[in-house]
Amino acid sequence: MRLIADILLLLGAIFCFLGALGLIRMPDIYNRIQAGTKAATLGSIAIMLGIGMLYPEWWSKLLCIIGFLLFTSPVSSSVLARAVYLSGIKPWSKPKQPLKNSAGEKS
Amino acid sequence: MTFNLLELLAAGFIGAALLLGLIRLIIGPDAPDRVISADTMSVTVTAGLTVFAAYFNSALFLDVALVYGAISFIGLIAIARVIEGSNS
Numbered sequence: 114m115r116l117i118a119d120i121l122l123l124l125g126a127i128f129c130f131l132g133a134l135g136l137i138r139m140p141d142i143y144n145r146i147q148a149g150t151k152a153a154t155l156g157s158i159a160i161m162l163g164i165g166m167l168y169p170e171w172w173s174k175l176l177c178i179i180g181f182l183l184f185t186s187p188v189s190s191s192v193l194a195r196a197v198y199l200s201g202i203k204p205w206s207k208p209k210q211p212l213k214n215s216a217g218e219k220s
Numbered sequence: 221m222t223f224n225l226l227e228l229l230a231a232g233f234i235g236a237a238l239l240l241g242l243i244r245l246i247i248g249p250d251a252p253d254r255v256i257s258a259d260t261m262s263v264t265v266t267a268g269l270t271v272f273a274a275y276f277n278s279a280l281f282l283d284v285a286l287v288y289g290a291i292s293f294i295g296l297i298a299i300a301r302v303i304e305g306s307n308s
Binding site for chain 2: 119120122123125126127129130132133134136137142145146149150153154156157160161163164167168171174175177178181182185186188189190192193195196197199200202
């Protein structure tokens with residue numbers, strides 16, 4: 114039982130870490146919203162399930178926290194994405210590669 | 221309860237996630253980057269408080285985690301309203 118709880122805890126912590134890594138790596142605010150919110154929410158839920166397996170008498174409070182997190186995290190990310198879009202920030206697109214011929218003609 | 225190796229590793233990963241979020245919070249080039257970093261960090265802190273509750277063997281930290289999540293959600297909605305209203 115404790116091994117399953119530990120595996121859930123480690124999986125959730127790795128998901129939280131990957132979400133924060135995506136927050137560093139991604140080039141745009143919209144990509145950062147995607148990477149940060151979803152991975153961190155999944156990781157937190159996995160961590161709380163693992164804690165609930167370690168302490169079975171805490172299930173009620175942990176279910177309250179999980180429900181609250183599932184309810185508020187998508188709402189906050191959606192509200193923030195809408196606010197950023199309405200404030201006029203354009204989505205990131207891949208920069209165009211310069212043609213190789215023009216670089217070759219110069220040299 | 222005393223943590224074994226896997227649980228200590230999980231706590232270390234949570235700390236590393238908070239550190240990466242703090243880096244983005246400091247170097248974020250614009251205000252929305254900092255806000256989304258603070259949101260991710262608050263979700264991670266909510267998970268870390270339950271790990272604290274397991275480490276110190278007291279259920280009081282679960283109430284702290286719930287209230288912390290509620291307050292961070294309200295703050296994020298307020299900041300999103302400010303960002304939206306400044307330019308549109």
